[in-house]
Amino acid sequence: MTPDPSSRTAVNYLNVDYGVRSWLLTKDHKRIGFLYLVSITVMFAIGGLAALAIRLDLLTPAGDLMGDDTYNKMFTMHGVAMVFFFLVPSIPAVLGNFLIPLMIGARDLAFPRLNLASWYIFILGGGITLYAVLTGGVDTGWTFYTPYSTEGSNTNVTSAALGVFVSGFSSILTGLNFLVTIHRMRAPGLRWLRLPLFVWAQYATSIIFILGTPVIAITVLLVAVERSLDIGIFDPALGGDPILFQHLFWFYSHPAVYIMILPAMGVVSEIIPCFTRNKIFGYKFIAVSSLAIALLGFLVWGHHMFVSGQSVNASLIFSFLSFAVAIPSAVKVFNWTATLYKGSIGFEAPMLYALGFIGLFTIGGLTGLFLASLGLDVHVHDTYFVVAHFHYIMVGGAVMGYLGGLHFWWPKISGKLYPEWLARVSAVIIFLGFNLTFFPQFVLGYLGMPRRYHVYPPEFQVLNVFSTAGASILGFGYLLPIVYFAWSMRYGKVASANPWNAAGLEWATPSPPPPDNFAETPVVEDDPYGYTRIDPGEELQVA
Amino acid sequence: MSQHVVVPVALYQRIFVTLIVLTVVTVAVALVDLGEWNAVVALSIASLKASLVALYFMGLRWGDRMTRVAVLVALAGVALLFGASLNDDLTRESKTYLPAELRPEMLDFSVQGLDGLTPEVAPPPAPPPAAAPDTAHGAAH
Amino acid sequence: MIPELPLFPEQASTMAGPVDQLYFFLIALSAFFSLLVAGLIIAFSIRYRRRRVRLERPEDFGMLQLEIGWTVLPFVLSMVIFYWGAMLFIDLRRPPADSLEVFAVGKRWMWKMQHLEGRREINELHVPIGQPVKVTLTSEDVIHSFFVPAFRVKQDAVPGRYTDLWFEATKPGRYHLFCAEFCGSQHARMIGQVIAMEPADFQAWLSGTERGAAPVSMAEAGKRLFTDLGCVTCHQTDDSGRGPSLVNVAGSAVELSDGSSVVADSAYLRESILRPQQRVTAGYQPIMPTYQGLVGEDQVLELIAYIESLRDRGSTPLGEVTQRKTEAATEGTAG
Amino acid sequence: MPDSHAASVPHAHHHGHDSHAGHAGHAVAHQFDDAEQQFGAATLGMWIFLLTEVMFFGAILAAYAIYFVTYVDPFEDASNHLSLALGALNTVILLTSSLTMARAVHAAQTADARTQVRWLVRTLALGAAFLVIKAFEYGSKFEEGLVPGIGFRYDGPGAAQHELFLSFYFALTGLHALHMIIGIGVLLVLVWMARRGRFSAAYFTPVEMSGLYWHFVDLVWIFLFPMLYLLGRH
Known part of the structure; x- marks a missing residue:
């Protein structure tokens, strides 16, 4: 099905207008998604370089690459850049912004100007944090625990805290926009149970944005105020309670990990059916699991504080609830695996990322059970076991999901096809590099190597060398997509409206879509993932 | 208000008068010593006033069900944060104290002090000053 | 020379055994489920890879029993793990009445230990084996965390608060002591040694005979x-x-x-x-x-x-x- | 159809969240199908934004309440530093401003531009009065040296907890006052729009949304007043 030449000259959101003003003042959700794509890639690069610096420094027990303070600033920059400026916004702000109006048959999000304001706030927050990093850095870790952040540290904690405070409003506005759009602007016939699971995942994520982000905004603001005006909210000398800070901090920061993983689950729920040509298995269960994860996610934050001085009573309750929140994730994994049954499975790059996601997310989720069980957490808390666990979820889960989504919808976003074989090779490199980097850290963790350590006893060196080797492979693996995506913008083959022969409203409009998405608002009659209805015979248009 | 409901002015005035009366009541009650009940009464009157403002002035009463559900979910979130953190605070085994503001040079805990001490007589090992298992919360009880 | 590559921490306290049992159980459970999921994915991928002929698959191929099964079974399993972990935790957090009292004060970047009988140490803690030791923790500036991997115990030292942890050493030897809560530039150097000794040697050390000065209570x-x-x-x-x-x-x-x-x-x-x-x-x-x-x-x-x-x-x-x-x-x- | 509508409400000074309160003129924005959907979206959007503010204030109030339960006596003594009369007066002022704001929304739907402006200006005046009284209160705190931090000059019993209480007092009332200032800014914009006759029964969304915001700020004070001022009066 060769792309018809007429589509080249058709008006789409990329060529409707040129010039910097048209991009910086755009109100089109697709362009804002593209702006976010560029800005979070920059943030990912910053966080990634910090990670490589950390891994190189940990090659030797004495940590010869940099001094103690520089190392502390590196892992803080890695944490802040990755958590607040890459993982939280990545899928919602890039794929969510781009796809939600397309998937529900709307012309744009409910509040386009607010959407642009959200990007500017993100850039402002990023700018302030980068200012804090460049003029001396901050060394409190992304967790800003008091009293170290308020009294102990003499680095730019106040400006970093304000940067995070400002960037919080960017995700609040994105969440608000998505909730109102999904509620008020669905195409006729698009009932809730016909919504694509990606939209369900964004809906659940937006609930967490709205309920959680303001709490970290006030917490981080209190840290900044306590440092600058020297008033004592968490100051133990005045009877303040550092453990109360941890409650306020983790009330947002645990649901924040579900902000990072839910959208990736949404992406996988879209990719798996397309490349197995099967209807998703257990649509209702996956949709309800997304909501269950979002709401249960707010009940479990105490499992970060089992050894922090929290009472045994509270720890028992939080441990119990933490096991309950693991169940919806398990349900999703089993439903995805069941979708493969009796399918017609193709192994294009998005599918490789999706299958990689399921495998790594399963390991990540199961190691979460180690940390949720009280007896073990006393030993493994704040060690590399925890670092390995959340990297399996964040890198193995959220980043694999993000890359899978990027590859799956790249033809729709850019109108061009990425080089398929190079993409598959880079997916495999990323998968191998990832496992070599983080699996040794489980062993290191149980051995007792604490996290955030610049120097460590010599017997941990061999495992750290494996981890650093893996990190360099992983780093190289991440460079490839950035290169060939940029390359494909210019030289890639022109993509047709539906190169994957996928079901979904977003594939019913040309790629890249016209400014108003649909010539006329589509009407939805049947359930999503109708792959058995689409003629499977055609060969996919694969570069 | 929801789609173009015009609320009669008289209703606003009645709600306003109720709010003023409730304010007077809450101040009056505050002047009477009810022990712990003072806080409970003050908060319930405040919640009543808040719901009056939300239902009538902000039109929740005529709004759609979705908005009301959302408000309840947010309130549940705040209650959850308060409840769980308070539960932890009340059941904590660790004892609190107001730490002395220490200046480093003040500490005599230098290493050389370890072997410099020569006791006149080795007193019997004193019973451990077992830190009181559960002093009332906060140092200033 | 062959680099030293330990893969499992020493078991040097009474609680290390039970904690490791739970650890091995969870490893077995995780291995089972990971291999199950990965095995299914690989099997389905090979068995149902894309071919010309299209397999018949019912339209809404969903089985309620399957869904209920893989919701209830994981829940039951997780409750078992929760209960096991909780029992361990209660033991870990309840020091026996007759334990030896030690005070540990975290101060930026060193641990100051003090025995009741007066011996004071910095970054070193001598303890007898075979007797429970309760360490009462506090901090003079920021949050530190007293972590002895070989004993499988960890507890934060919070300024303004006495927290405690206990252990009963079983094997004489020198074990790592780490600070596990980030506390500033030399967080990684705030480490030390817990030296478990035979009770007789401990008494000798306690009365300070080998280091000359008799300790002051x-x-x-x-x-x-x-x-x-x-x-x-x-x-x-x-x-x-x-x-x-x-x-x-x-x-x-x-x-x-x-x-x-x-x-x-x-x-x-x-x-x-x-x-x-x-x-x-x-x-x-x-x-x-x-x-x-x-x-x-x-x-x-x-x-x-x-x-x-x-x-x-x-x-x-x-x-x-x-x-x-x-x-x-x-x-x-x-x- | 490109988005070429009349100039809409300029961005409010806060981080732009009020911009959605000012929908483009009378016509329907291109992403909406009809005015009904647009109004519904605006109302839901404003309510969701107010819920984020509920979580924002709720978190710091929860922290304050936990400290109150921990240090009951010193917090009750410390609240005697605050003047009950000014607090009560401010409460009445804000409740009245809620009434005038509600009348302003009513006027936007039914009355002519002059009545709309009158009610909006009354709300503005009451808001300003509130801030003036607040300034007096802060002033007296500065004189008595009750401002937490270096200049804190109170060493009676429980001085540490008094400083903690006053830290929360300044944090809570400071945040509330900041929201009042933003509210007054928004009201100024509404007066400017009302004077140009922009509001009618067909289009009064900006007034409606600003009313919701103003009532929310009053609602926060309804909780702040008893929790800060009414503690130790018995």
């Missing part, structure tokens, strides 16, 4: 401080001084100037040292200067130990007193 050090700081000028053994006599004061009720009374437990004694105006004993002027900033954490503990030692043997030890006080508190009499 906390009460003894407190007595010296009591004189050095000039407390003795006001607090005479009888009530003639400007301050109340402290004989037999620890653990008994103290009449306050505002008419109420309070039991002089360690928290009250500490507060009277650091904030004397807070609650003044009846019949005395609030003239005592505050020692805030003049005495360190450990010195306050020594003063309390000394005042405590002024009680004649007959009266109840401090521990029971506060027990009674908490019962009184539960009847709501305490404010």
Whole structure:
């Protein structure tokens, strides 16, 4: 099905207008998604370089690459850049912004100007944090625990805290926009149970944005105020309670990990059916699991504080609830695996990322059970076991999901096809590099190597060398997509409206879509993932 | 208000008068010593006033069900944060104290002090000053 | 030379065994489920890879029993793990009554350990094997965390709060002590050694025979401080001084100037040292200067130990007193 | 159809969240199908934004309440530093401003531009009065040296907890006052729009949304007043 030449000259959101003003003042959700794509890639690069610096420094027990303070600033920059400026916004702000109006048959999000304001706030927050990093850095870790952040540290904690405070409003506005759009602007016939699971995942994520982000905004603001005006909210000398800070901090920061993983689950729920040509298995269960994860996610934050001085009573309750929140994730994994049954499975790059996601997310989720069980957490808390666990979820889960989504919808976003074989090779490199980097850290963790350590006893060196080797492979693996995506913008083959022969409203409009998405608002009659209805015979248009 | 409901002015005035009366009541009650009940009464009157403002002035009463559900979910979130953190605070085994503001040079805990001490007589090992298992919360009880 | 590559931490405490059993159970469980999921994915991928002929698959191929099965089974399994972990945690957090008392004070970037019998150490802790040791933790600046991997124990040292952990060493040897909560630039250098010794060697070490100077008990050090700081000028053994006599004061009720009374437990004694105006004993002027900033954490503990030692043997030890006080508190009499 | 509508409400000074309160003129924005959907979206959007503010204030109030339960007596003594009369007066002022704001929304739907402006200006005046009284209160705190931090000059019993209480007092009332200032800014914009006759029964969304925001700020004070001022009066 060769792309018809007429589509080249058709008006789409990329060529409707040129010039910097048209991009910086755009109100089109697709362009804002593209702006976010560029800005979070920059943030990912910053966080990634910090990670490589950390891994190189940990090659030797004495940590010869940099001094103690520089190392502390590196892992803080890695944490802040990755958590607040890459993982939280990545899928919602890039794929969510781009796809939600397309998937529900709307012309744009409910509040386009607010959407642009959200990007500017993100850039402002990023700018302030980068200012804090460049003029001396901050060394409190992304967790800003008091009293170290308020009294102990003499680095730019106040400006970093304000940067995070400002960037919080960017995700609040994105969440608000998505909730109102999904509620008020669905195409006729698009009932809730016909919504694509990606939209369900964004809906659940937006609930967490709205309920959680303001709490970290006030917490981080209190840290900044306590440092600058020297008033004592968490100051133990005045009877303040550092453990109360941890409650306020983790009330947002645990649901924040579900902000990072839910959208990736949404992406996988879209990719798996397309490349197995099967209807998703257990649509209702996956949709309800997304909501269950979002709401249960707010009940479990105490499992970060089992050894922090929290009472045994509270720890028992939080441990119990933490096991309950693991169940919806398990349900999703089993439903995805069941979708493969009796399918017609193709192994294009998005599918490789999706299958990689399921495998790594399963390991990540199961190691979460180690940390949720009280007896073990006393030993493994704040060690590399925890670092390995959340990297399996964040890198193995959220980043694999993000890359899978990027590859799956790249033809729709850019109108061009990425080089398929190079993409598959880079997916495999990323998968191998990832496992070599983080699996040794489980062993290191149980051995007792604490996290955030610049120097460590010599017997941990061999495992750290494996981890650093893996990190360099992983780093190289991440460079490839950035290169060939940029390359494909210019030289890639022109993509047709539906190169994957996928079901979904977003594939019913040309790629890249016209400014108003649909010539006329589509009407939805049947359930999503109708792959058995689409003629499977055609060969996919694969570069 | 929801789609173009015009609320009669008289209703606003009645709600306003109720709010003023409730304010007077809450101040009056505050002047009477009810022990712990003072806080409970003050908060319930405040919640009543808040719901009056939300239902009538902000039109929740005529709004759609979705908005009301959302408000309840947010309130549940705040209650959850308060409840769980308070539960932890009340059941904590660790004892609190107001730490002395220490200046480093003040500490005599230098290493050389370890072997410099020569006791006149080795007193019997004193019973451990077992830190009181559960002093009332906060140092200033 | 072949690099040293340990893959599993030493088991050097009574709790290490049970914790490791739960660890192995969870590894087995995780291996099973990971291999199950990965195996299914690989099997389905090979079996159902894309071919010309299209397999028949019912339209809405969903099985409710399957969904219920893989919701209930994981829930039951997780409850088992929760219960097992919770029982371990309760044991880990309940020090046996007869454990040896040690005080550990975290201060940016060193651990200051202090045995009841007076031996003081920095970044080193000598403990006997075969006897439970309870370490009472606090911090002088930021949050630290006392972590001994070989004993599988960890507890944060929080400023403004006494937290504690306990362990019972089983194997003599030198074990890593780490600070596990980020506390500043030299967080990674705030490490030390826990040296488990045979009880006989420990007693020898404790009485300081091999290091010459006989150790001074906390009460003894407190007595010296009591004189050095000039407390003795006001607090005479009888009530003639400007301050109340402290004989037999620890653990008994103290009449306050505002008419109420309070039991002089360690928290009250500490507060009277650091904030004397807070609650003044009846019949005395609030003239005592505050020692805030003049005495360190450990010195306050020594003063309390000394005042405590002024009680004649007959009266109840401090521990029971506060027990009674908490019962009184539960009847709501305490404010 | 490109988005070429009349100039809409300029961005409010706060981080732009009020911009959605000012929908483009009378016509329907291109992403909406009809005015009904647009109004519904605006109302839901404003309510969701107010819920984030509920979580924002709720978190710091929860922290304050936990400290209150921990240090009951010193917090009750410390609240006697605050003047009950000024607090009560401010409460009445804010409740009245809620009434005038509600009348302003009513006027936007039914009355002519002059009545709309009158009610909006009354709300503005009451808001300003509130801030003036607040300034007096802060002033007296500064004189008495009750401002937490270096200059804190109170060493009675429980001085540490008094400083903690006053830290929360300044944090809570400061945040509330900041929201009042933003509210007054928004009201100024509404007066400017009302004077140009922009509001009618067909289009009064900006007034409606600003009313919701103003009532929310009053609602926060309804909780702040008893929790800060009414503690130790018995």
